Amino acid sequence: MSWLLGLGLAGLIALVAWRTRLLTAGGALTATLVGASVFGVGGVGASIPLLAFFLSGSLLPRALGRPHKTEQRTAVQVLANGLAPMLCCWGVALYPEQESVFWLGYAASLATAAADTWATEFGVRFSDTAWMVTTGRRAPAGESGAISTQGTLGGMMGALIIAALCTPLTGYGVQTWMITGLGVWGMLLDSLLGATLQARFHCAACGATGEKRVCCGAPAQLTRGVSWINNSTVNLISTLATMGTLLIAWR
Numbered sequence: 001m002s003w004l005l006g007l008g009l010a011g012l013i014a015l016v017a018w019r020t021r022l023l024t025a026g027g028a029l030t031a032t033l034v035g036a037s038v039f040g041v042g043g044v045g046a047s048i049p050l051l052a053f054f055l056s057g058s059l060l061p062r063a064l065g066r067p068h069k070t071e072q073r074t075a076v077q078v079l080a081n082g083l084a085p086m087l088c089c090w091g092v093a094l095y096p097e098q099e100s101v102f103w104l105g106y107a108a109s110l111a112t113a114a115a116d117t118w119a120t121e122f123g124v125r126f127s128d129t130a131w132m133v134t135t136g137r138r139a140p141a142g143e144s145g146a147i148s149t150q151g152t153l154g155g156m157m158g159a160l161i162i163a164a165l166c167t168p169l170t171g172y173g174v175q176t177w178m179i180t181g182l183g184v185w186g187m188l189l190d191s192l193l194g195a196t197l198q199a200r201f202h203c204a205a206c207g208a209t210g211e212k213r214v215c216c217g218a219p220a221q222l223t224r225g226v227s228w229i230n231n232s233t234v235n236l237i238s239t240l241a242t243m244g245t246l247l248i249a250w251r
Helices: 002-019 025-063 075-094 096-126 149-165 174-196 231-250
Strands: 129-132 138-140 200-202 221-224
Touching: 002 025, 025 075, 025 096, 025 149, 075 096, 075 231, 096 149, 096 174, 096 231, 149 174, 174 231
Parallel strands: none
Antiparallel strands: 129 138, 200 221
């Protein structure tokens, strides 16, 4: 019954998100799968942190005065942040004797996703300059692999909020700070991967440098990283790595 209720509620929220252009059609379907899995296993207590992450990631740009930066999330983007939490919920369902460990992994992976999202938004909004995590050279705020004081503080805040919302699942005390710390660690790992493996391209026609493989109607030249690794890939690796670190360490 809880799975059917979760499917209905997740589908309704995804439908509203699609109608308000927060999700693409594929993103809405994927979000329904993730949301139904979370509610089906953990009910309201598990769904609130997930919903808080989704709403903050979608609405935070508007709250910070950057509505033009709000974009529709695709199925790939939803999975990049939602696959690890969903796998942990399936772990709870399949291995109930390990429930406490999987809920910690759920919280840690979600804290990583929130920390990365909040760090980007706060960094771009409040910081004029950032520094590449690998070399220390100055870089524009928001560039992949760049960190700033304001962005890091924002990321810490996002991780702490998710950790606090997950306390009904994980318990109070040291677990909250451990999840927050792992979320921040995952955020820094995301920046490191963004500075090293994430692809960057240069357009010979307009001179733009960014993550677009095609620009001005022609393929752009790869200048850094691995061609198939984009921001969503980095997010997926970071959340899975944080989840895996928690599951291995806690066992």
